[in-house]
Amino acid sequence: MRITFVNHASFILEYGSVRLICDPWMEGMAFDNGWALLSRTQLRFEDFKEITHIWFSHEHPDHFAPQNLLKIPLEYRKKITVLFQETTDRKVASYCKKLDFLTIVELKQDVLYRLGDDFDIRCDPYTDGDSYALFKAGQWTLLNLNDCVVDTTEKAAELSRSLGRIDVLCTQFGYANKVGNTADIELREDASREKLERIRIQVDHFDPKSIIPFASFVHFCHVENAYMNTGMNRIDGVHSFIQEQLRRDCVVLYPGDTWSFGEVWDSSGSVLKYLDDVRQIPDRSLVMSETVDLRTLIANGNIYRQTLLTGYPEYKKSIEALNAKIHVTDHDQTFALSGKEGFHPINVAPGSCDISLGSQALNYCFCQLWGGDTLNVNARFQVPSSGDYHKFRMFGAVASQLNRKEDIAHLFPTITCRAVSKIRRVLSNFIAPMRRISRS
Numbered sequence: 001m002r003i004t005f006v007n008h009a010s011f012i013l014e015y016g017s018v019r020l021i022c023d024p025w026m027e028g029m030a031f032d033n034g035w036a037l038l039s040r041t042q043l044r045f046e047d048f049k050e051i052t053h054i055w056f057s058h059e060h061p062d063h064f065a066p067q068n069l070l071k072i073p074l075e076y077r078k079k080i081t082v083l084f085q086e087t088t089d090r091k092v093a094s095y096c097k098k099l100d101f102l103t104i105v106e107l108k109q110d111v112l113y114r115l116g117d118d119f120d121i122r123c124d125p126y127t128d129g130d131s132y133a134l135f136k137a138g139q140w141t142l143l144n145l146n147d148c149v150v151d152t153t154e155k156a157a158e159l160s161r162s163l164g165r166i167d168v169l170c171t172q173f174g175y176a177n178k179v180g181n182t183a184d185i186e187l188r189e190d191a192s193r194e195k196l197e198r199i200r201i202q203v204d205h206f207d208p209k210s211i212i213p214f215a216s217f218v219h220f221c222h223v224e225n226a227y228m229n230t231g232m233n234r235i236d237g238v239h240s241f242i243q244e245q246l247r248r249d250c251v252v253l254y255p256g257d258t259w260s261f262g263e264v265w266d267s268s269g270s271v272l273k274y275l276d277d278v279r280q281i282p283d284r285s286l287v288m289s290e291t292v293d294l295r296t297l298i299a300n301g302n303i304y305r306q307t308l309l310t311g312y313p314e315y316k317k318s319i320e321a322l323n324a325k326i327h328v329t330d331h332d333q334t335f336a337l338s339g340k341e342g343f344h345p346i347n348v349a350p351g352s353c354d355i356s357l358g359s360q361a362l363n364y365c366f367c368q369l370w371g372g373d374t375l376n377v378n379a380r381f382q383v384p385s386s387g388d389y390h391k392f393r394m395f396g397a398v399a400s401q402l403n404r405k406e407d408i409a410h411l412f413p414t415i416t417c418r419a420v421s422k423i424r425r426v427l428s429n430f431i432a433p434m435r436r437i438s439r440s
Contacts, residue, residue, distance in 0.1 A: 001137040001261045003168075005253035007041045009063055009146055009215035011170075012051070015137035018116035020053040020083075022133070022144055023063035029221060030061040032364050032371075033287045034378025036221035039277045042256035048076040053115060054101075055083040055123070057146040058130045059092055059370075060377075062218065069099060077101050083113075085123050085131040089405045110162075112136075122163075129404055134163050140261045142168040143206065146215050147176065151198045156205035168251075168261060169208035171199055173238045174216030178379035179228070188231025195233060196241050203246050210249040210261075213238050217274070222287045224358060224380040229281060235274045239267055289360035291330045297359055300366040301335075301343025307369075308339070308395070311402040318412045324392040327356040327384065337395060350384065355392045357381035365396060369403035372396015 004012040009023045026041040045068075056064045072080075082096045086106040093104045107113060107123040114120055120136040126148040135142045143166045150156050160166075173195055180187035203211065213235065220228040235252055242250035251259055252267035254274065259265050308319050322339035327350040334353055336346045343366075350356060361380045365371035373396060375381060383389045394411065401408045 001140045001142070002258055003142075003212070003253070003261070004043075004258040005214075005255055006043045007037055007039065007255045008217045009057070009172075011212075011214070011253070012043075013135060013137070013142070015119050016117045018052055018119045018137075019050050020055060020115065020121075020135075021048075021051050022055050023057055023146065024054065024068060025062050025065040026068050028065070028067055029287070030065065030218075031374050031378040032361065032380070033289065034220060034222050034225055034374070034380055035062060035218045036284075038217045038219050038281075039255050039274065045071045045073065048072045048080065051076070051080055053081045053083055055121065055133055056092060057133065057144065058085075060147070062215075063146065064092060066095065069096070074100060081105060081115075083107055083121065083123065085109075085125050087125075087129075087404070089403070124162075128400075132159075134166075140167050141165055142170065142261075143208070145169065145171045145202070147172055150202055151194075153201060153205070156201050160205040160207075163206075166206040166208045168210045168212060169202060169206055170212045170214050171202060172215040173199065173213040173235075174218075174233045176216070177377050178381070179231070181382050182227040185231050188228070192231060192233040196238070199242065200246060203242075203248060208248065210251050211242050211246075212251045212253060213242070214253075219278075219281050219284075220379065221284065222289070222378065222380055224289075224361065225378055226286055228379050234278060236271050239271055289358060292359040292363040294331060294333070294359075297328070297363055297366070298343055298345075300363055301337060304366040304395075304399075305337070305339060305342045308398050308402065312398065312408055315398075315408055315412065318408075319398060322391070322394050322398075324355065324395065325353040325387075326362065326392065327353040328359050328362060329356055330358050337392070339395075352386055353384050354387040355381055355389055356384055356387075365399075369399045371399065373400050 002014045006012060006021065006024060006026065008025055010025060011022055013020045026043060029036050077100055080101050081103045082101045083105050084092050084107065086108050093106050096104050109124045112120045112122045118138050122134040123131050125131045130148050132146065132148045133144045143163065150159060175188065175191045175195060179191045220226055239250045239252055242248050250267060251265045252270045253259060254270035257270060309316055312319060320340040324337045325346065325348060326335045326337055328335060334346055334348050334350060335343060337343050357380060361375060365375055372393065375396065397411055398408055
């Protein structure tokens with residue numbers, strides 16, 4: 001088994017006749033121009049001539065990048081099998097079918113699929129649309145955990161019992177969502193330390209021989225989120241932590257590096273290349289977004305609210321109860337987003353709002369069902385000191401579930417509590433008279 005690193009969360013596994021690539025994001029930006037790759041990809045789209053399979057972990061654009069898939073020559077796509085978890089919406093599978101890939105295999109949970117001689121894959125869904133993959137080739141097993149949040153002893157123990165022996169673990173080492181406001185550097189440093197402790201928990205239960213830190217080789221590239229680059233884990237510190245504290249073999253791979261399983265690997269050269277790329281971040285141009293006019297923004301905000309209500313008519317009252325105050329920075333105006341009354345201007349102080357952001361980022365949330373998730377990842381917003389970001393986030397959470405065609409009962413646990421209380425009141429009103437009758 002050989003692994004060639006492509007970039008970020010992407011690598012190629014090679015064994016026998018199989019040449020499988022995971023999550024090929026090779027160029028361009030992701031998350032509404034919020035993320036850019038830290039290092040330059042060496043793999044070319046012409047190199048897909050040698051690829052037999054593509055596995056996507058989930059729909060996020062740093063793993064499933066449609067603009068990159070379109071650049072794979074059609075003659076090569078027609079010879080490649082796509083592997084993806086079985087989902088309700090089937091969007092990824094349908095999209096790949098339209099691109100004329102050879103075969104689309106929707107992987108069922110807990111099932112081992114044979115890809116080639118002595119080469120198998122098991123892909124299971126995890127939380128929030130994510131999935132992990134266990135690859136077995138000859139005597140070796142590799143677990144690609146990508147973005148799956150395995151951060152407790154209970155989660156790691158359960159997964160370990162299900163998967164069995166793991167030789168090589170590929171796991172995320174950096175935060176991948178908003179952490180604090182611009183000045184909250186300590187919060188981001190704490191989040192980075194938590195990522196390392198997460199790796200410790202995984203190592204304690206999976207007991208891998210080697211660890212490949214990955215899925216974090218990016219930088220925040222927009223003027224509205226560049227503050228997030230301060231506080232991120234650097235790969236040299238991650239390497240030292242794994243080698244010295246966890247006493248495990250840490251294999252750091254730079255784009256284009258190839259490592260054979262079991263081979264002694266010197267990560268020093270790869271680490272230095274990444275550090276050089278990190279030093280260049282301040283010199284890179286930051287993305288700036290154009291302002292969206294208020295008429296368009298208001299219209300799209302009201303369409304967004306109606307889309308959520310139409311998508312979940314059975315939860316109409318719960319969605320109508322949602323409310324958030326928004327400060328649109330480039331217009332310096334405040335608005336209310338109400339599940340009942342729609343999106344409209346209000347006269348309040350910006351500091352009393354629940355979220356502060358630019359019109360383009362807000363409009364993206366209105367126009368894409370995954371927009372709220374995207375915003376949470378790209379961190380192109382601030383939370384005023386008296387704001388409650390959760391109020392705005394709830395709209396995005398409902399939209400995200402609608403995007404995946406999933407139920408939203410878990411988003412409104414208080415509704416369940418109120419329903420139970422109402423049932424108890426009804427029962428008590430019924431039971432009390434019955435008791436009086438029985439006593440008489």
